[in-house]
Amino acid sequence: MSEVVWSALVSVGVISAVGAFLALLLVIAERFIANYGEVSIDVNSGDKEFTVKGGGSLLETLASAKIFIPSACGGRGTCAYCKVKVSEGAGPFLPTEEPYIDSQAREQGIRLACQVKVRQDIKIEIPAELLAVKEFRCICERIRDLTYDIKELRLKLPGPMKYVPGQYVQFRAPAYKGSPEVYRAYSISSDPADSGAIELVVRLVPGGICTTYIFEHLAEGDEVLINGPHGEFRLTDTQAPMIFIAGGSGIAPIKCMMHHLVNQGIKRKGVFFFGVRSLKDLFMAEEMKSLERAIPDFRFVPAVSELEQGESWDGAQGRITDVVKRYLDNEKDAASYEAYLCGSPGMIDASISVLTGAGISEDRIFYDKFS
Amino acid sequence: MSFGAELLHLVTVLFAAVFTENILLARFLGMCSFLSVSRQIKTAVGLGLAVVFVMTFTVALDWVAFRYILLPFNLYYLRFLVFIVIIAAFVQFVEMVVERYSPVLYQNLGIFLPLITVNCAILGASLFMVIRDYSFAEGIAFGLGSGLGWMLAIVAMAGIREKLANAKIPEGLQGPGITLIIAGFMALAFIGFTGVLSSERKQTEPKPVTQEIRQVDQDTTRIVVEEPVE
Numbered sequence: 001m002s003e004v005v006w007s008a009l010v011s012v013g014v015i016s017a018v019g020a021f022l023a024l025l026l027v028i029a030e031r032f033i034a035n036y037g038e039v040s041i042d043v044n045s046g047d048k049e050f051t052v053k054g055g056g057s058l059l060e061t062l063a064s065a066k067i068f069i070p071s072a073c074g075g076r077g078t079c080a081y082c083k084v085k086v087s088e089g090a091g092p093f094l095p096t097e098e099p100y101i102d103s104q105a106r107e108q109g110i111r112l113a114c115q116v117k118v119r120q121d122i123k124i125e126i127p128a129e130l131l132a133v134k135e136f137r138c139i140c141e142r143i144r145d146l147t148y149d150i151k152e153l154r155l156k157l158p159g160p161m162k163y164v165p166g167q168y169v170q171f172r173a174p175a176y177k178g179s180p181e182v183y184r185a186y187s188i189s190s191d192p193a194d195s196g197a198i199e200l201v202v203r204l205v206p207g208g209i210c211t212t213y214i215f216e217h218l219a220e221g222d223e224v225l226i227n228g229p230h231g232e233f234r235l236t237d238t239q240a241p242m243i244f245i246a247g248g249s250g251i252a253p254i255k256c257m258m259h260h261l262v263n264q265g266i267k268r269k270g271v272f273f274f275g276v277r278s279l280k281d282l283f284m285a286e287e288m289k290s291l292e293r294a295i296p297d298f299r300f301v302p303a304v305s306e307l308e309q310g311e312s313w314d315g316a317q318g319r320i321t322d323v324v325k326r327y328l329d330n331e332k333d334a335a336s337y338e339a340y341l342c343g344s345p346g347m348i349d350a351s352i353s354v355l356t357g358a359g360i361s362e363d364r365i366f367y368d369k370f371s
Numbered sequence: 372m373s374f375g376a377e378l379l380h381l382v383t384v385l386f387a388a389v390f391t392e393n394i395l396l397a398r399f400l401g402m403c404s405f406l407s408v409s410r411q412i413k414t415a416v417g418l419g420l421a422v423v424f425v426m427t428f429t430v431a432l433d434w435v436a437f438r439y440i441l442l443p444f445n446l447y448y449l450r451f452l453v454f455i456v457i458i459a460a461f462v463q464f465v466e467m468v469v470e471r472y473s474p475v476l477y478q479n480l481g482i483f484l485p486l487i488t489v490n491c492a493i494l495g496a497s498l499f500m501v502i503r504d505y506s507f508a509e510g511i512a513f514g515l516g517s518g519l520g521w522m523l524a525i526v527a528m529a530g531i532r533e534k535l536a537n538a539k540i541p542e543g544l545q546g547p548g549i550t551l552i553i554a555g556f557m558a559l560a561f562i563g564f565t566g567v568l569s570s571e572r573k574q575t576e577p578k579p580v581t582q583e584i585r586q587v588d589q590d591t592t593r594i595v596v597e598e599p600v601e
Contacts (some may be wrong), residue, residue: 007445010444010445010446011444011446011449012431014440014441014446014449015449015452015453017447018436018440018453018456018457021458022456022457022460025460025464026460026463029464029467029468029507030467033471034467034470034471035465065401091474092475094474094478095475095478096478117470236426237510332486358570
């Protein structure tokens with residue numbers, strides 16, 4: 001009997017010793033090999049300088065220092081939004097960056113911040129606006145159901161945010177139920193004159209980490225962390241007539257732009273095509289109608305592509321691109337339009353080909369593609 | 372054995388592991404990553420190189436652990452546990468070193484390293500090393516050979532699948548279906564190597580470790596030992 005106990009003890013002892021030895025080895029390795037010490041980061045030749053713990057990606061490290069480089073994919077190296085110019089200390093160019101950075105940009109030192117690891121002192125150059133990007137600790141004031149899969153969030157800001165209509169903020173979904181913390185980009189949809197809060201339009205992406213958080217875990221009164229504003233999508237200051245095209249939650253930046261047109265008394269001619277699949281996907285129609293009336297020469301055209309049996313709809317019908325094509329075919333000077341698009345990549349690409357087909361040159365087409 | 376004969380024997384073990392006893396096509400170990408990461412030659416080469424590297428070193432480490440820890444304590448039956456822990460720790464360690472000292476290599480191989488911890492071919496190589504009673508040098512030759520054999524198989528498969536991308540395949544066979552059929556043909560082709568080389572020692576050579584295991588087997592009935600492969 002004691003022999004059995006003894007041999008059991010030996011096996012437990014040996015396996016524990018082996019495990020402990022290997023664990024110790026890894027801890028020591030972590031301490032000495034994976035420890036990159038303190039490194040200093042210099043932003044725009046001395047505009048901002050700070051020391052951080054090395055080892056992480058440049059994107060994470062900058063975020064920990066409250067410098068928010070835009071990023072939509074969460075650091076996986078697929079969206080290529082996080083391009084920054086690194087003049088010193090980036091290390092070798094990596095194969096994961098290759099698809100997004102051409103040889104010319106490469107020579108200038110453009111890198112993907114999410115792929116570059118901070119291992120030594122680094123000097124970077126970023127647009128001055130990015131230093132103006134701030135983090136806001138907001139309170140979720142209201143969650144409103146717009147359709148069965150689209151919600152509007154109203155976030156109370158702790159202080160003013162200076163943004164240009166069309167820009168977006170990054171929303172932090174904290175870690176929950178085994179999902180990691182992620183940031184996702186949502187355009188601001190609210191009236192810029194309403195400086196105390198912003199509104200976002202969020203559509204549920206099945207299986208999406210952030211939208212699942214918003215739909216299932218976020219409650220009114222919760223604190224949410226956002227940073228912004230980001231993005232280059234904005235109205236030009238020409239007098240050209242404007243055509244807006246949006247699908248689903250892509251309405252957000254365009255609604256914000258319409259508020260801006262009303263607030264500033266801008267009298268540019270405009271038409272907004274808003275495409276949804278079916279009647280149950282249509283939302284904000286009343287609000288858009290009242291904005292339409294407030295802008296002198298503006299038309300809001302909601303278009304439904306699939307009507308179910310027994311439903312009646314007196315507005316435009318068909319795919320959004322077909323509706324736009326019909327409109328442009330009847331315009332005498334279609335090529336004079338500027339186009340602003342927001343929606344899924346498929347809708348944007350299809351719209352661009354319709355617009356260029358009608359004679360609108362590509363440098364007059366501005367868009368914000370979901371990714 | 373003279374040095375020359377010993378060297379020849381090691382080369383035989385290595386080539387036998389690559390061709391006649393290809394761990395993937397003759398033993399069907401490491402099939403999961405073989406099926407899923409064989410779409411492009413480039414990634415197949417990356418994963419293959421990582422397997423060669425890890426297999427060679429883990430067989431050596433596991434040999435040491437087996438010879439100097441498990442046998443002295445009569446803990447032959449703990450080999451699975453100890454081997455897999457050593458493999459996991461080694462892979463972690465390599466990942467850290469590669470990340471630190473070679474970012475380019477890390478970007479090419481680093482993503483495959485976590486995949487390798489769970490590659491059964493790695494554990495399989497260490498277990499064969501025990502069953503066949505290899506010496507340390509034989510173990511390394513066998514690990515290297517098995518790794519190269521695995522790489523050969525996955526790169527060949529990736530080459531075939533790259534060509535297949537343009538082929539008309541019946542709908543029901545697309546993806547895993549056709550891949551399994553091809554793997555079967557490749558295995559059949561490798562049967563052609565059977566008997567060309569043998570990694571076994573000559574009968575006259577003593578089998579030091581197995582003798583001890585047999586001894587252990589007689590002493591304690593709890594320990595079940597596989598029959599050594601003849």
